[in-house]
Amino acid sequence: MAPSFSLFPELESVVQHGSDERRHDALRRITALFLHAAERFNEDHLRLFDDVFVMLIREIESKARAELSRQLAPVPNSPGKIIRRLAKDEDIMVAGPVLAQSPRLVTADLVEIAGAMGPEHLYAISSRAAIDEPVTDVLVRRGDFTVKRKLAGNAGARISESSFAALVRSAEHDGVLAETVALRNDVPEHMFRELLARATEVVQRRLLAKARPETQAEIRRVLARVSGQAFAVRPPRDFSEAHVRVRMLAEEGKLGEAELAEFARSRSYDQTVVALSYLSDVPADVVDRLLSGERPDPILILCKAANYSWSTAREILLARTSERGKGAPSLDTAAANFDRLSSATAKRVVRFWQLTPVEPAPEAAGT
Template identity: 40%
Template sequence: MTIAISLIPGVDQIIRRGDRGRRSEAARRIADLFFEDAAKLRPEHIDLFDGLLIALVPHTDVIARIDLAERLSRLDRAPRILVRQLAREDEIMVAGPLLRRSPVLDETCLIEIARDQGQDHLLAMSERPTLSADVTDILVCRGDRDVVRRAAGNGGARFSEFGYSELVSRASFDGVLTLTVGKRHDLSDAHLKTLVAGSLEVVRRRLFDVVKPERQAKIQEAVADLNGTTGSVPSSRNFVPAQRTVLALYESGGLNESALLSFARSYQYEETVAALAAMSGLKIVILDRLMSGDRHDPLLIIGRTIGLEWATVHALTTLRLGPKRIPAQADIEAARVNYARLVPSTAERVVTFWKTRH
């Protein structure tokens, strides 16, 4: 304490009775002194600085605290109590750098912050070089979409069985998360199978494209097990580029009826089938077969299940025939009447049958 007191006369009085400006200036000077010799200081000296700074730093302005947190976040031997104090601040610009990388924050402190603080703090924490399973358990339970995606994409993060179950469950509603989790090298075969089972066909195809060959074989096995077959039914069409297009729409929030109608009116068969697969949950191979049939009924059933307007269903029936064939007006009118009469619950039962049968 002698060094600090000699450098800043009256520091004791400043801590106890000084105004905000004097305390802020004292904190700045003590911090500068600490950083000058941080690498050479003994533990008891670091503790000395810790005791002085935790009393002064809360009285500094936010800009000063942001700068201090940034500098402390890169030190292996920083004042522990001060680091924990700053990491718990509500101001994320202060807490963020420490949560992202400070090696001084121990497991207990991280767990406490993960349980108590908001999404910005969880997001910063999800970027740490390493994360234990105890911490990620909290992140996948409390975190929003961005937090969970970031944690899943962190190669230094470890997940428990519970954590992976939560990730896979949330991935069934998030195609980006499906791709992120599917690329993890520590994902078990059992969790991979569940991940594949809960994903849309378009996302499943994209996952197959982005993983390593050994993981591709596992995905093929999982699909074969789910289908109860030893392989998939070959198609005469190549749907992969269309699936990529639809996946991009899905990720940007643009996969909707308007996009489907645009594909159908432009006679983009593969894109239309891929979009219908993503929107209905039916496999592409099934939809391809139904679209290639000689009846409009399957399109009416699928359209009613996902709540399409008649104009979109009409465009799908026209697409099915091709640009060079004009359907008879009587057939179109009959299809329109049947579509208006079709009960959604009946259509859903038929679609469920198609899904389970195949």
């Protein structure tokens, strides 16, 4: 049944000559008329209501606009023009409800608004029940820490890999964000590992306490891999000769990055291990385990923590692969990872290695 539009003819007079009270009364009456049968209106009806709402809000105070926004926001077929007008209102009390709830705002609308408005508007968008990647990309790029936290905690937000990478970088200085991102089910595995490596010990403990049992197992596995505990136990290597030479250099004050790089460049694996042990204060057997693993990450961490150059890390990588008789890893990839790794993160991991006890070889355990 078509609604009665008997009150519409008086609108122009109300808008142009009416008092604030009359405008508010007209808006309340038209809003009530729309909400009474919104689900039954066709597109022609919606266009008519759209024009009326837009006409009225031109001369109406923000309090009344905010009330209209709250009423129209959850309605699936609210008039699109007025919804977009309200969403772009500079007053967050007006824009907030439709930004957070209205299904009439499409991805293009949200991208446009997120790219132009301030933090409060971005926060409202980040609380929507479902958010597509183009929108979350803008929210991550432009949002402050409150926006990023809200977005990361929103299970209905689809986050691209590039935005996950940006969140992981931000999380290094924001423990709450680190926890929120780590507990998402869709975080890529390699970024999950990076996030845990960057996280403080306090955050790591919180994650273990909050996570589901299967997630706890994954967190422990990743932390073990990052810390070097996951490397296989090998019979202890005899570094006695290397210790003699390296100790002499250290006592003469001639042991530093240049000497370490030269040991690695000459492919003197034992002396490289012992020199790195002296310089990093990590036990030689632990350094040997770290260097003999499958991944280059421990070398990058040791060198970054000591503020060594990429060229030194590169020589150690090549010395390691020469010793193991395997091909070198992708140096371009390793260099990129080295550049991204922060010194603070590397130093936290190295502090763990400095306290790591050396496990006995199986044949020595029973003696």
